[in-house]
Amino acid sequence: MSRTTPSPKEEAKETGFLDQTLRPNSWQEYIGQEAVKANLHILLTAAKERSHPPEHLLFYGPPGLGKTTLAHLIARETGAQVKATSGPAILKVGDLAAILTNLSAGDILFIDEIHRLNKAIEEVLYPAMESGTLDIIIGKGPSARTIQLDLPPFTLIAATTRIAMISAPLRSRFSGGVFKLEFYTDAEIAKIIERSAKLLGVDIEPGAVTEIAKRSRFTPRTANYHLKRCRDFAQINKTSLSSASVEKALALLGVDELGLTRADRDILTTMINKFGGGPVGLSTIAAALSEEQATIEEVYEPYLIQLGLLERTPRGRLATDKAYAHLGLKGSAKLL
Ligand SMILES: Nc1ncnc2c1ncn2[C@@H]1O[C@H](COP(=O)(O)OP(=O)(O)OP(=O)(O)O)[C@@H](O)[C@H]1O
Ligand SMILES: [Mg+2]
The missing domain is CATH 1.10.10.10 (Winged helix-like DNA-binding domain superfamily/Winged helix DNA-binding domain)
Structure with a gap:
């Protein structure tokens, strides 16, 4: 039987679900990105020893490489609560002020797609990141005055797919560091597929792992998505998850041998x-x-x-x- 290519909307829904179910819950499960992990380990350990929240961090790189996952792992490691939002969701200065004033000591504020934060709002973030204060202007014209609120100590973790759109002043305020996520090697992707197959309760032949890995754009999210589609294909065609069935399933999705769509x-x-x-x-x-x-x-x-x-x-x-x-x-x- 043949299948049609899923619509972008269906695909987004499915990958969103997979992101949640297959997200690594520990550093051991988080494969690859060794340099980033090593640096974070030092930073988090030092912060813990000082009994202070870690400094602000920015992760960047193409979609699906594990930026959001890192933010959640850091929260887990530090025992912090995550308040998650995104650049486009913060429409007014007041929205950001509300988020900041609702933080508790030690919280992690995760801002996804931070490149889409507008300039006026970005400027409110500067003193909050630098000195833990929030400057609020009350009134308009000559009678306007600024009051300054002290915020509880918190860690901002931001993610972006477009580092070039982050202004230099904002970038420089990520005192903990700006980290680039790299594409994964085929061997790392293979490990991720094996783990995901276990979690999904799927039997997969080693050859099939290799074939999926080769076509997964060096990206964990794509690998997980392909695994799921190949599993569906094998199930419906009553075959095992072998290199042959993987090749057929992915060809049907329009994915070629280099992983191009x-x-x-x-x-x-x-x-x-x-x-x-x-x-x-x-x-x-x-x-x-x-x-x-x-x-x-x-x-x-x-x-x-x-x-x-x-x-x-x-x-x-x-x-x-x-x-x-x-x-x-x-x-x-x-x-x-
Ligand atoms: N290093 C990793 N090891 C194992 N699985 C990973 C790893 N990185 C990402 N994944 C898997 O890929 C999925 C997508 O990762 P994540 O949501 O963190 O990507 P992202 O970089 O935030 O993408 P986007 O830019 O689209 O928000 C995760 O849910 C997880 O299942
Ligand atoms: Mg993300």
Whole structure:
């Protein structure tokens, strides 16, 4: 029997559910990102010894690499409560003031997508991060005055997929550090798949683990999603979860042997067929595909760059020889 590709909405719902059920609950279960983990270990241990909440932290990197998971693990380790919000959810200065004044000593405030916080609100965050105070302006015009409230000691943990959009003043206030999450190796992804299979009660052959890992964009969230889809496929077709069934299941989803989806391939073919392989500006690619620039930049490009299929040059994006070869298209990347 055949299956259709899920809609983006269905996919988001399913991955949201998987994120919750498969989220690592301990440092041992959190595979990879060794440098980040080592630094956090030092920071958290030192803070504990001083009996003080850890300093403010910023995590960045492409979606699904484990930023939110890290925030939750830190909370678990420090025994802190997490109050979670996101940049776009904080619409007014008053919203942030309400969140900050409701914090208890030692709480972790997690702000996801912090790059989408507006400038006026960002400025309220500066003194809160730096000196634990909240400046509130009461009244308007000449009679306006500022009152200063002391906040309980807290840790801000923020996450973003777009570090370039974080202003230098905000960035510098993450006194605990700014950490980049890296793509995972195939071996790390394989470990994550094995763990997830156990949690989902799925029997999986080693060859199937390898095949899923290869097609998972070096990203845990994608690996978990693929595992689930392959499990469904095997169940419905009454076969085992083997490398052969994984190949079929993922091909049906439009995922090729490099882990590229239809959307990734559309980006490359558009660049090659319409713009001679580039260099072509991001805004032009986005317009040609009726896709948002930010989505191309945050979601698709990092993986295409990582695979060496696309290059960012000062004159625009360039499809590489490897992209032509992978898509079986004639021609070659232009020389810079
Ligand atoms: N290091 C890891 N080890 C095991 N599983 C992981 C790891 N990192 C992430 N995962 C899995 O991937 C899922 C997605 O991770 P998470 O929600 O932390 O990503 P994110 O970086 O916050 O993504 P986004 O930018 O979309 O918010 C988690 O629920 C977990 O199941
Ligand atoms: Mg997240």
